[in-house]
Amino acid sequence: NAGVMQNPRHLVRRRGQEARLRCSPMKGHSHVYWYRQLPEEGLKFMVYLQKENIIDESGMPKERFSAEFPKEGPSILRIQQVVRGDSAAYFCASSPSPLLNSPLHFGNGTRLTVT
Amino acid sequence: KQEVTQIPAALSVPEGENLVLNCSFTDSAIYNLQWFRQDPGKGLTSLLLIQSSQREQTSGRLNASLDKSSGRSTLYIAASQPGDSATYLCAVTPTMSYNTDKLIFGTGTRLQVFP
Numbered sequence A: 001n002a003g004v005m006q007n008p009r010h011l012v013r014r015r016g017q018e019a020r021l022r023c024s025p026m027k028g029h030s031h032v033y034w035y036r037q038l039p040e041e042g043l044k045f046m047v048y049l050q051k052e053n054i055i056d057e058s059g060m061p062k063e064r065f066s067a068e069f070p071k072e073g074p075s076i077l078r079i080q081q082v083v084r085g086d087s088a089a090y091f092c093a094s095s096p097s098p099l100l101n102s103p104l105h106f107g108n109g110t111r112l113t114v115t
Numbered sequence B: 001k002q003e004v005t006q007i008p009a010a011l012s013v014p015e016g017e018n019l020v021l022n023c024s025f026t027d028s029a030i031y032n033l034q035w036f037r038q039d040p041g042k043g044l045t046s047l048l049l050i051q052s053s054q055r056e057q058t059s060g061r062l063n064a065s066l067d068k069s070s071g072r073s074t075l076y077i078a079a080s081q082p083g084d085s086a087t088y089l090c091a092v093t094p095t096m097s098y099n100t101d102k103l104i105f106g107t108g109t110r111l112q113v114f115p
Helices: none
Strands: A005-007 A010-013 A019-024 A031-037 A043-050 A053-056 A065-068 A075-079 A088-095 A110-114 B004-007 B010-014 B019-025 B030-038 B044-051 B056-059 B062-067 B072-077 B086-094 B109-114
Touching: A005 A088, A010 A019, A019 A088, A019 A110, A031 A075, A043 A065, A043 A075, A075 A088, B004 B086, B010 B019, B019 B030, B019 B086, B019 B109, B030 B062, B030 B072, B044 B056, B044 B062, B044 B072, B072 B086
Parallel strands: A010 A110, B010 B109
Antiparallel strands: A005 A019, A019 A075, A031 A043, A031 A088, A043 A053, A065 A075, A088 A110, B004 B019, B019 B072, B030 B044, B030 B086, B056 B062, B062 B072, B086 B109
């Protein structure tokens, strides 16, 4: 029973390029969450998605960031025109039901470095 | 605004010691509290989930308590081992209806257990 799969593990982008981060939730999980961990800071919520729907994107920067969770395939976090401040570890998590009753299962993260 | 604080930020102990990690939160209106473990370069592993109606949860050598009214939780690790070395994070799920889909994380306690 594979856990939450994220790829790539490490991603290097030059300023101005696009970064695409992928997340496949655990089997049977339809709730996906993205968190960002900046150096020396705690994890911060970015966005919560269910299949084909964005439920809560209150933690997403207003510009350059977008997320989707299509009917088929992984969830994608997309960062356009990356800047050095986007360098961070991006974690995806999934659960079978809303957070009130279920623990979150996290992937190993994608470490984005912007040069 | 909910804030989660963890003390101490770092802890180094000899193998075999019993130890306590502390977590405090400013708003007692929470649905649950989770303790996670994060190994370097890895994702988060859920250790214990305590619902707001519960006082404690146990798993092996780990015991987590919750005092919601005072905004505190402790993680007790018995007979610590070098393999326990990791960063321990606590996170709460707030009860505000528009906030129940996200975890609020503390910045963690970095634990090192030496032989």
